[in-house]
Amino acid sequence: MSNLLVLPILIPLATAVILIFLKEKIRLQRVISALSGLLNILIAVLLVTRVHSEGILTLQMGGWAPPYGIVFVGDMFAVLLVTMASIVSFAILCYSFSSIGEQRERFYYYTFFQFLLVGVYGSFLTGDIFNLFVFFEVMLISSYALISLGGTKLQLRETSKYLLINIVSSTLFVAAVAYLYAAVGTLNMAHLSQRIAEAGQGGVLNVIAVLFLIVFSLKAGLFLFFWLPGSYSAPPAAVRALFGALLTKVGLYAIIRTFTLLFVNDPGFTHDWIAWMAAATMILGSLGAVAYRDVPRILNYNVIISVGFVAFGLAAGTADSMNGAVFYLLHDMLAKGLMFILGGMIISAAGTDRLGSMGGMIRKYPLLGWMFFILALALVGIPPLSGFAGKIMILRGALSEGMLTLSLIGLGSSFLVLFSLMKVFRLAFWGNEPKEEQPKVSLKAASAVAAGLLLLVIAMGIGAEVVYTYVSQAGEVLASPALYIEAIMKE
Amino acid sequence: MELVMAVAVGILFMIGVYLILSKSLLRIVLGTSLLTHGVHLLLLTMAGLKRGAAPVLGKADTYVDPLPQALILTSIVISFGVTAFFFVLAYRSYQTRGTDEMDSIKEDNE
Numbered sequence: 001m002s003n004l005l006v007l008p009i010l011i012p013l014a015t016a017v018i019l020i021f022l023k024e025k026i027r028l029q030r031v032i033s034a035l036s037g038l039l040n041i042l043i044a045v046l047l048v049t050r051v052h053s054e055g056i057l058t059l060q061m062g063g064w065a066p067p068y069g070i071v072f073v074g075d076m077f078a079v080l081l082v083t084m085a086s087i088v089s090f091a092i093l094c095y096s097f098s099s100i101g102e103q104r105e106r107f108y109y110y111t112f113f114q115f116l117l118v119g120v121y122g123s124f125l126t127g128d129i130f131n132l133f134v135f136f137e138v139m140l141i142s143s144y145a146l147i148s149l150g151g152t153k154l155q156l157r158e159t160s161k162y163l164l165i166n167i168v169s170s171t172l173f174v175a176a177v178a179y180l181y182a183a184v185g186t187l188n189m190a191h192l193s194q195r196i197a198e199a200g201q202g203g204v205l206n207v208i209a210v211l212f213l214i215v216f217s218l219k220a221g222l223f224l225f226f227w228l229p230g231s232y233s234a235p236p237a238a239v240r241a242l243f244g245a246l247l248t249k250v251g252l253y254a255i256i257r258t259f260t261l262l263f264v265n266d267p268g269f270t271h272d273w274i275a276w277m278a279a280a281t282m283i284l285g286s287l288g289a290v291a292y293r294d295v296p297r298i299l300n301y302n303v304i305i306s307v308g309f310v311a312f313g314l315a316a317g318t319a320d321s322m323n324g325a326v327f328y329l330l331h332d333m334l335a336k337g338l339m340f341i342l343g344g345m346i347i348s349a350a351g352t353d354r355l356g357s358m359g360g361m362i363r364k365y366p367l368l369g370w371m372f373f374i375l376a377l378a379l380v381g382i383p384p385l386s387g388f389a390g391k392i393m394i395l396r397g398a399l400s401e402g403m404l405t406l407s408l409i410g411l412g413s414s415f416l417v418l419f420s421l422m423k424v425f426r427l428a429f430w431g432n433e434p435k436e437e438q439p440k441v442s443l444k445a446a447s448a449v450a451a452g453l454l455l456l457v458i459a460m461g462i463g464a465e466v467v468y469t470y471v472s473q474a475g476e477v478l479a480s481p482a483l484y485i486e487a488i489m490k491e
Numbered sequence: 492m493e494l495v496m497a498v499a500v501g502i503l504f505m506i507g508v509y510l511i512l513s514k515s516l517l518r519i520v521l522g523t524s525l526l527t528h529g530v531h532l533l534l535l536t537m538a539g540l541k542r543g544a545a546p547v548l549g550k551a552d553t554y555v556d557p558l559p560q561a562l563i564l565t566s567i568v569i570s571f572g573v574t575a576f577f578f579v580l581a582y583r584s585y586q587t588r589g590t591d592e593m594d595s596i597k598e599d600n601e
Contacts, residue, residue: 130562137573141569141572141573144576144580145576148580151583151587153587156580156583156584156587156588157584159580160580160584160593163573163576163577164519164523167526167573168511168526170569170573171523171529171530174527174530174531174533174534174566175530175534177534177562178530178534178538178559179537181534181538181558182538182539
């Protein structure tokens, strides 16, 4: 039992409620949001150190012992993701101070921001599958508000689509939970894992597994990503960064959790599905990233490619590739947050999001240009940067399983990631400046945030050994569900 | 009884999907709300329909399972919020665009 586990959810929740009452006091709203963000980072780091020394932490809500009550579980995987999410969301919060605009700030932007975080942290920490649904909904309804805040025609159109897709997938989620409850009669994830193993994962449970896969894939953008590039283009850069860095990752977390803990007994069926979905995601995502010529869409397709890559690590299923998937997921939250922030800075500096009408920005904004360049190298996985360690572990695991085709697709998609980002770099920063002179925009505040995140990207690459000691502890639990079950059902 | 419920769920799903596939945004919203009703009935049916006393309060021979009802209650509250949001969104986009036809949406690219 550890009450510390509930704090990552309680702090943003309390902050959000307080912020509702401070509608007109924008400065105060900023200060309070920033303080709560910092506090959350502190608590998350504390959780990581405690899980590192004591093993999996659990918290039984209302003292109801599992499997009856709702239980919160902090295993290393969950708390690492909470830590990374709190760091990235703090950076995005600081970026929104200078970019989101007073109109949105006045209309509860920071409140929705905090509610979104409640949903994200809750999804990571809960150990109950219906509670996961509830936190998903908390996260989604805040994201509907954030995506439509501002109310331009484009936003209204994209929100309608995004909302409809998510309502349908949430309906399927409840249906899947209903079937699962009918089949095995419990909702606690550890207990589910036990019961599914006892019942043997036959036809019915495989159908339920696929239903869950469809639901989470819709949220994560794994293969079923048709809605993502459009919807993520509509809101302003800071919101885009938040979605790109956190929302799809929550879906991925749910896929990894269900397919390493619950549906593990028939990998020949389920994990093959995931593998081919991952391959299709990487191929189609790469095509999109190469084909488009406006910045938001190129970046959105890059999000999709990395979703495919992490799912590929899960599908390979060796200890090595699981560690790689965890490492890459952490790297990707950081790097995608930074990518969208830099993308937003490029758009506000150029005054357009079309690559065709940009050019020559390296003269006015050298720092921005080189930061983007280094980030591109990190996303591809050039050695001293953070993308490298995750990629090599995933590929090594996959090759040892003999998944040659998928590994080649993974490597090919990395190459196309490089190609698409270099296209942005070349067209935006090199060449001649466009004829109409753009006024120089001050990007000092945003640059400071981006530089901070970039330092973290570099540090995570150089200090990969240190990060690995934590990541391997997370991978250990993912590889053997017995550890997870034992921690929760011990009483 | 289970069979009747299953057919009812099927019909609700069918109508819901039909409405979602229509052009008018208002019909789509109604479709999503029917779809969630269907899934709530499904939850109730899947947990097993039986008569019995309420658990915890008093003694009886058979008890009903309280969990699906708690789940449905939670899910109803959530779908209530989401549907309310969807209605406001539909109304706002009707105001901005002057129509609630999904077809005409494609054209307005800012």
